[in-house]
Amino acid sequence: MEFIVASSVGALTAAGIYLILRLRAFSTILGLALLSYAVNIFLFASGRLSIDMPPVLSPYGEANYTDPLPQALVLTAIVISFGMTAVLVMVALGAYLESDDDRIDMAEAAENAEYGAGGRE
Amino acid sequence: MNGQEAAVVVNDPSLIIIALLPFIGALLPGMMIRAGRNACAIFTALPTVLSLIMLLLLAPSVMAGQIITVELSWLPQLGLSVAFFLDGLGLLFAAMILGVGLLITLYARFYLSGDDPMGQFYTYLLLFQGAMLGIVLSDNILLLLIFWELTSLSSFLLIGYWKHLPEGRQGARMALAVTAAGGLAMIGGMLILGEIAGSYKLTDILAAGEAIRASDWYMPALILILLGAFTKSAQFPFHFWLPHAMAAPTPVSAYLHSATMVKAGVFLMARMWPVLAGTEAWFYIVTTTGLVTMVLGALIALFKDDLKALLAFSTVSHLGLLTMLLGFGTPMAAVVAVFHIINHLTFKAALFMTAGIIDHEAHTRDIKRLGGLRTLMPVTFVLGTIAALSMAGIPLLNGFLSKEMMLEEASHTDWAGSPWALPVLATLGALLSVAYSFRFIVHVFFGRVREDYPHKPHDPPFGLWIAPALLVGLVVLIGILPHVAEPLVRVAAGAVTGGTLPEFHLKIWHGITPALYMSVIAVLAGAALLAAHRPLDRAWIAAPRPEAKAIFDGLVGGAVGLSRWVTQRTHDGAMSRYLAIFVGSTTLLGYLAWRGGGMPPQTREMLPVPPLVLVGWVLLLVAAGSMALMHRNRFRSLVVMGVIGLTISVGFVYLSAPDLALTQISVETVTIMLLLLALHYMPKASPVESSAGRRIRDGVIAIAGGAGVGALALMFLLRDTPTISDYHLANSYEGGGGTNVVNVILVDFRGYDTYGEIIVLGIAGLIIYAVMEALLNGPAARKLRNTDYSLDRSRDRHPLMMVIATRVMMPIAILVGVYIFLRGHNQPGGGFVAGLVVSIALLMQYMASGFAWTQSRQKIEYHAMIGWGVVIAGLTGAGAWLGGKPFLTSGYDYFHFPPIEEFELATAMLFDLGVFLAVLGAVMLMLYSLSRIARYAGETVNREPMDYDPSADRTTRTTKEQE
Structure with missing residues (x-):
C-alpha cells in the first residue's frame, strides 16, 4: 500500500512539473493543480497509512486511530489550494483577455531588459 | 584574562548608555539644523560630551585595574548578547574616539560651507562615532561584528558626503567594497574562534588563547580575521582604498584616518593579541x-x-x-x-x-x-x-x-x-x-x-x-x-x-x-x-x-559582467526557465542531502494491497500520464483531472480520512466548474510551441522530480517518527467536546490557523471580484463584446430536465449541507464541507437557469457573507475572553429538550458557522464573478427559468435569442 501511495505522489508530481514547464497559462494552472494534489497526499501520508481507523472517537471503548493532525492540516490545504487555483485562473483569464495571448514567458521583455551599459558613472 | 592577578570585574550599566548615546544623539543634528548651524554643532557635541564625561567617571577604576562590564541578553540561542566591557585598551580607544570626535565637530562647524547639508554630516558623524565606540567596547564578538560592519556603512556615507563629486562616490564605494568584504571574511574567522572557545564572549575567548592556538582551525581563523583587520587598516595589498577615501571633506579624513576607522583594524589585532599572537x-x-x-x-x-x-x-x-x-x-x-x-x-x-x-x-x-x-x-x-x-x-x-x-x-x-x-x-x-x-x-x-x-x-x-x-x-x-x-x-x-x-x-x-x-x-x-x-x-x-x-575597477567590472551574464542566463523573464532551474536544483539538492545523511532502519511493514486499490492506482497513473501527454486538448485534460480528483477522494475514504474525502470531492466539483467557466473564454487548445529537445528536457526534469518526491514519500512511510497527535486524540472529547478529532483540531486546537485560513479564502474571493471589476471596465470588456461565442453554446441553454431536477434537489442539497454542518463536531463533516456542498447546490441553479434569473432571486450579498463569517468566527473566539480564557478557547454543554434526544451545543459550532459562511461566500463570489463575464460576452438575459416551458402560454414565451 505504501508503494501505491508513494508512486501516486511521484506520478502526480512528475505530471505536475511537466505541465508547469509548458508555455501556456492554462497548462501551468493544470500543473499547479496536480502539484497541489501531490502535496496534499504527501502531507496526508506524513501521518502514515492506516486502514479502518478513522480519527472519530469510538463510543465503544478502546480503539486505534490514525493520526488526525495531518488530516486537519490537509483539509484546510485543499480548500486554500482551491482559492489559489481560482485566483490564478482569474489572473490568467484577465491576462488573456487584455493581451489576446496566454503565453507565460516574457520573451520581448527580456530583450528590452538589457541593462543600460555605461549608464553608470 | 589570564593575567597574573585576576582583574576585578565590576558591573556598571552606564557603559550601555555610553555606547548608545551617539546613536540616540544622531537623531538630533538633523532636527537642530533648522535652528541654525551653531545649534546643530552644539547638539552634536552634546551626546559626545555626555559620553565622554561618563567615560571619564569610569576611568579611575579602570586605571586602577578594574574591568567594567554590563550584559543584556539579546539572542541567547545564537550566543548573541548586548555585552560591553571596558578595560585599559577600550578606555584608550573610547577616549580617543570621543575626544577627537569632539574636536572634529568643532572643526567641521567652521570647515563646511553654507551649501553643505550640515545636519546630514553630523548625523553621519555620530552614527560612525557610535559604531566605532561599539567596536572598542563590545564584549561579544557577534556584537563586535555588527558594529564593525556599521563602521563600514557609516564611513561610506561620510566618505561619499559630497555626493556631487564623482571621486567622492567612487572613493566611498571602493572603501565600502574593500572594508565590508574584509568584514565578511572576519565574520567567518570570529565564528571559528567562537566555536573553538565554546563561547562568543570576548572575555571567554581571550582566556582560551592556548586552546585556540593549538587548534587545527587556528590558521583559517587567523587568516580570516587578519583579512578583516588588514582591509580596515589599509595594509598592503589592500592599502589602495584609503587614498581614494580622501575625496571626503577634510574633517572626515581627519577623523577616519587618524583616530578611528583605520585604527579599528589595529585595535582588533591588539584585542586579539593574547589569543592569536606569538x-x-x-x-x-x-x-x-x-x-x-x-x-x-x-x-x-x-x-x-x-x-x-x-x-x-x-x-x-x-x-x-x-x-x-x-x-x-x-x-x-x-x-x-x-x-x-x-x-x-x-x-x-x-x-x-x-x-x-x-x-x-x-x-x-x-x-x-x-x-x-x-x-x-x-x-x-x-x-x-x-x-x-x-x-x-x-x-x-x-x-x-x-x-x-x-x-x-x-x-x-x-x-x-x-x-x-x-x-x-x-x-x-x-x-x-x-x-x-x-x-x-x-x-x-x-x-x-x-x-x-x-x-x-x-x-x-x-x-x-x-x-x-x-x-x-x-x-x-x-x-x-x-x-x-x-x-x-x-x-x-x-x-x-x-x-x-x-x-x-x-x-x-x-x-x-x-x-x-x-x-x-x-x-x-x-x-x-x-x-x-x-x-x-x-x-x-x-x-x-x-x-x-x-x-x-577592472575587478569590479569583471564581477559585474559575470553576475550580469549569470542573471541574463537564469533570469531572462521566461517563467518556464525559472521553474525548470528551481525544480532541477531542488531535486539535485534533495539528492545530495539524501546521499549525505544516514538512513534510519525501516520500522514499518507495507500494508497489503487489495485488487480494487490496484485498479484505482492504475487509473490514477494513467490519468496523470494522459494529463501530461494530452494537455493540449484542454477540455479533455479537465475531464481527466476530474478523474484524478475523484480517485484521490476514494483513496482518502480507504485510508481512514472521511473528512478529507468529503472535502476533496466537493472541492473537486467546484474547481472543475470554475475551470470550465474560465475555459469558455480562453483558447480551447494549446499549440505546439516547444521543440522536441525541450520537451525531452522537461520530461527528464519532471521524472527526476517526481521520482525524488515519490522516493521521499516511500522512505518516510516505512519509518516511524514521534508525533504530537496522541495529545489531540486524548483531549478531543474532554477539552473540545467533540469526537471527530479532525474537526475539533480545526475549530479548537488549531482554531487560530483555521481563522487565518478563512480570512485568506475570503481575500481570494475579493481579489477575484476586484480583478473582474477591473477587467470589465477595461479593454477586455470591448473584446468580449466583439468576440462571437455563439458557436460554443448549446442550443438548449436551459434544458427543462435540468431546471426541474435542480429545483427539486435544491432543498435536499441544502438539508444535506445543514446535516453535514451539524454533525461535523462528532462525525465526519463540518463547516468547510457544508459550505462547499451548499455552494454547489446554489451553483446548480446558476447553471440551470442562467445568471440573470438566479441573480435576481438572490437576496444576500456574497461579500457580506464573507464578512459575517469572519466576524462570527472572530467574535466566538473573543467570547472566550468574557470567561477569562484565552482567545478561541471553546466551551460546550449538553442540552435536553423533551421530544429530541439529548444533544450538545459547543461554542466551537458557532466558530464553525463562521467557517461555513466564509467558505460559502468566497466560493460563490468567485464563481459569480466569473459568470459575470457572460453578460459582457453578449449572452442574452433570460427572464424565464427555462428556454421552453410547456406549461406556459405560447404568447408569453420568450424568444430572446432571436433578438
Whole structure:
C-alpha cells in the first residue's frame, strides 16, 4: 500500500512539473493543480497509512486511530489550494483577455531588459 | 584574562548608555539644523560630551585595574548578547574616539560651507562615532561584528558626503567594497574562534588563547580575521582604498584616518593579541605585511603632490608600523604599539586639519602650487610644522619617542634568520618618513611667496585652528614630559598583553643605543633625499607603476559582467526557465542531502494491497500520464483531472480520512466548474510551441522530480517518527467536546490557523471580484463584446430536465449541507464541507437557469457573507475572553429538550458557522464573478427559468435569442 501511495505522489508530481514547464497559462494552472494534489497526499501520508481507523472517537471503548493532525492540516490545504487555483485562473483569464495571448514567458521583455551599459558613472 | 592577578570585574550599566548615546544623539543634528548651524554643532557635541564625561567617571577604576562590564541578553540561542566591557585598551580607544570626535565637530562647524547639508554630516558623524565606540567596547564578538560592519556603512556615507563629486562616490564605494568584504571574511574567522572557545564572549575567548592556538582551525581563523583587520587598516595589498577615501571633506579624513576607522583594524589585532599572537604564522604574516606597508606607503607618500594624498599614504605607512610592532609578538613591542597609537593620533589629526585649513584658505592642496605660506599663515605654519616634525621623529616631540622605541624593537628582532632585514628596512621606512614630513614643511611653508595662489591665503578664524592647536599641545606635552602618558599606556598595553608587562619607562634619553644611530641616519638621509626630490620626482613620474584603482575597477567590472551574464542566463523573464532551474536544483539538492545523511532502519511493514486499490492506482497513473501527454486538448485534460480528483477522494475514504474525502470531492466539483467557466473564454487548445529537445528536457526534469518526491514519500512511510497527535486524540472529547478529532483540531486546537485560513479564502474571493471589476471596465470588456461565442453554446441553454431536477434537489442539497454542518463536531463533516456542498447546490441553479434569473432571486450579498463569517468566527473566539480564557478557547454543554434526544451545543459550532459562511461566500463570489463575464460576452438575459416551458402560454414565451 505504501508503494501505491508513494508512486501516486511521484506520478502526480512528475505530471505536475511537466505541465508547469509548458508555455501556456492554462497548462501551468493544470500543473499547479496536480502539484497541489501531490502535496496534499504527501502531507496526508506524513501521518502514515492506516486502514479502518478513522480519527472519530469510538463510543465503544478502546480503539486505534490514525493520526488526525495531518488530516486537519490537509483539509484546510485543499480548500486554500482551491482559492489559489481560482485566483490564478482569474489572473490568467484577465491576462488573456487584455493581451489576446496566454503565453507565460516574457520573451520581448527580456530583450528590452538589457541593462543600460555605461549608464553608470 | 589570564593575567597574573585576576582583574576585578565590576558591573556598571552606564557603559550601555555610553555606547548608545551617539546613536540616540544622531537623531538630533538633523532636527537642530533648522535652528541654525551653531545649534546643530552644539547638539552634536552634546551626546559626545555626555559620553565622554561618563567615560571619564569610569576611568579611575579602570586605571586602577578594574574591568567594567554590563550584559543584556539579546539572542541567547545564537550566543548573541548586548555585552560591553571596558578595560585599559577600550578606555584608550573610547577616549580617543570621543575626544577627537569632539574636536572634529568643532572643526567641521567652521570647515563646511553654507551649501553643505550640515545636519546630514553630523548625523553621519555620530552614527560612525557610535559604531566605532561599539567596536572598542563590545564584549561579544557577534556584537563586535555588527558594529564593525556599521563602521563600514557609516564611513561610506561620510566618505561619499559630497555626493556631487564623482571621486567622492567612487572613493566611498571602493572603501565600502574593500572594508565590508574584509568584514565578511572576519565574520567567518570570529565564528571559528567562537566555536573553538565554546563561547562568543570576548572575555571567554581571550582566556582560551592556548586552546585556540593549538587548534587545527587556528590558521583559517587567523587568516580570516587578519583579512578583516588588514582591509580596515589599509595594509598592503589592500592599502589602495584609503587614498581614494580622501575625496571626503577634510574633517572626515581627519577623523577616519587618524583616530578611528583605520585604527579599528589595529585595535582588533591588539584585542586579539593574547589569543592569536606569538606563533610563527602570526609573526611572519603580520610583521611582513606591516613592514612592506610601512616602506611602500612612505615611498609613495614622498611623491604625492596632493597634501591629503601625502598624509593618506603616510597614514598607510604608520599603520604598517603599528601592524609590524603587533606582529613582533613581544610584550614590549605591544607597549610601543599602544604608545605610537596615541602619538600618531595626535600629530596626524593635527596634520589633516592643517591640510584642510590650507585647502580652505588657499583653495588648493597641490604642493606644487603652494609654498611660502610661512609669512601668510603664521599660525597654520607653527601648528603644521610642529606636527610634521613630530611625524618625522624629531626629539622633544612625541613622534620621536615612539619611533625610537620602534627602532629599538626592530634592531633586536630577527626575520627569517637574518638579524639585518628588519633594522635596515625599518630605518628605510623612518628615513622616507623624515623625507615626506620635511617635504610637507619645506614645500608648503618655506620658499618665496608666490603670486599665483588660486585664492589669497591668510590664517583661518579661531574656530578652525583651535582644534589642531589642542592636538599640537598634546604633541609637545607628551614629547617633553612622556611620563604623563605612561599610566594610560601601561593600562592599555596591559590589556593588550593580558597582564604581563615588562619593566619600562617612557623617557626622552635612552643613552647611546643602536636606535639612536638609526634615528640619526634616518633624519640626515631623509633631509638629503628631500634635497634631491626634484630629479627623483621626475624619475618617479616617468616610471611605470601599477595603478591600484584601474585594477580595482577592472575587478569590479569583471564581477559585474559575470553576475550580469549569470542573471541574463537564469533570469531572462521566461517563467518556464525559472521553474525548470528551481525544480532541477531542488531535486539535485534533495539528492545530495539524501546521499549525505544516514538512513534510519525501516520500522514499518507495507500494508497489503487489495485488487480494487490496484485498479484505482492504475487509473490514477494513467490519468496523470494522459494529463501530461494530452494537455493540449484542454477540455479533455479537465475531464481527466476530474478523474484524478475523484480517485484521490476514494483513496482518502480507504485510508481512514472521511473528512478529507468529503472535502476533496466537493472541492473537486467546484474547481472543475470554475475551470470550465474560465475555459469558455480562453483558447480551447494549446499549440505546439516547444521543440522536441525541450520537451525531452522537461520530461527528464519532471521524472527526476517526481521520482525524488515519490522516493521521499516511500522512505518516510516505512519509518516511524514521534508525533504530537496522541495529545489531540486524548483531549478531543474532554477539552473540545467533540469526537471527530479532525474537526475539533480545526475549530479548537488549531482554531487560530483555521481563522487565518478563512480570512485568506475570503481575500481570494475579493481579489477575484476586484480583478473582474477591473477587467470589465477595461479593454477586455470591448473584446468580449466583439468576440462571437455563439458557436460554443448549446442550443438548449436551459434544458427543462435540468431546471426541474435542480429545483427539486435544491432543498435536499441544502438539508444535506445543514446535516453535514451539524454533525461535523462528532462525525465526519463540518463547516468547510457544508459550505462547499451548499455552494454547489446554489451553483446548480446558476447553471440551470442562467445568471440573470438566479441573480435576481438572490437576496444576500456574497461579500457580506464573507464578512459575517469572519466576524462570527472572530467574535466566538473573543467570547472566550468574557470567561477569562484565552482567545478561541471553546466551551460546550449538553442540552435536553423533551421530544429530541439529548444533544450538545459547543461554542466551537458557532466558530464553525463562521467557517461555513466564509467558505460559502468566497466560493460563490468567485464563481459569480466569473459568470459575470457572460453578460459582457453578449449572452442574452433570460427572464424565464427555462428556454421552453410547456406549461406556459405560447404568447408569453420568450424568444430572446432571436433578438
